[in-house]
Amino acid sequence: MIFREKQFIISKDDTEVLETLSKNVVFVFLLLLAPLQAFAAEVSGFRVWADPVKTRAVLDLDRSTSYKLFTLQNPHRVVVDLQGSSLDVPLELDKAHAGVITGVRYGQPDKNTLRVVFDLNEDVGLKSFLLDPTAQYSHRLVIDLFKKSGRQRASMIKQVTDISTPNRDVVIAIDAGHGGEDPGAIGKRRTREKDVVLRIARELKKAIDSETGMQAVLTRDGDYYIPLRGRYEKARKARADLFVSIHADAFRKRSVRGSSVFVLSARGASSEFARLLADSENASDLVGGVTLNDKGDMLASVLLDLSQSATREASNKVAADILGSLKRAGKTHKSYVGRANFMVLKSPDVPSVLVETAFISNPGEEKRLTEKEFQQRMARAITRGVRDYFYTSPPPGTWIAANRQGARHIVARGDTLGGIASRYSISLSRLRTANKLNGDIIYVGRELIIPTS
């Protein structure tokens, strides 16, 4: 075990705390000394992530181990004692993501204990848990440090509009997939899904906010993980009219490319590809690190969603509009909206869609995903689809409901007049009259006026 001199600093206080632990505990240490050494857990990695309410510190371990965790004041610190553990790598603090943590020190208060001390800039509440090996990770010890200051204020996205306000904006919750411990899919050039989808999400928020009558909120605006259920809960708390989750996943065949749109299906997937995709998205919570409490809540919401047909119908409509707009903007993977059992789309009362903007596994698309021009193109295309949806089905009481002049539809390949009429729930003759059409022939790219009822 190698310690750097400057980091091997355990203050007198920290050592005293160990001494004040009960004699029984110390006795147990001694008894277990031999076996513990034989099975010493090695700490092989250390990461930190900060979100608006907490800082998450993660230690990689080569095996599960027991640990003690406590806080000290004056100055504020958190102490982690890992029993029978040693250090494989120096613990370097990534200051950009360190949140309340200002420094990390470590050492061995006794032969059999690895002590890690986090110096903090404020008092925190603690929550910790061990995770079993998942995906690229071995065992992990996760320590969440909750800010005590400003907790109420930051703990949720505040409701952006009072829904009783006449002519309110429609609210769109934008969810950048993955984040923090969960990098999402990784491209050949090491592009991480969590980074590019956050950039697209921010562009999408900008594009939506620039529309009259529309307003966007982000579920995450930084590099940290939010449990899948937490994402749509944020949308519900913001009283969102729509939830859009943004992704850029991988497929084993590198030639596969194009964007796609998915909705929830509790009963089977539209294709094997959709099923695999949903499985990998749902595994996000294991990688990102979710505690047992979060999982319990999730189960309840699964039961709740099964009878929400209105939400599902709206989800289908908006997904079709976004896909239509993506088709006009570039290559799509499939010509229809995909369905699978995506956990993140299980909001019982907020229409929800998941957009795979491109395949990070496709070398050309991986490159494009990192380019601002492509990120903005995706954002504009999604915004157009969202706008099409709200102009045809505006929630009552919104600015759009009061001000739309009749929506417009740009004819896409495969559109029929009858199909368009039924999609906007109007009669074929009204659609013909509004557009001065005699027959059924329409041309791709023509803009049709959709009469309002």
Ligand SMILES: [Zn+2]
């Ligand atoms: Zn994803």
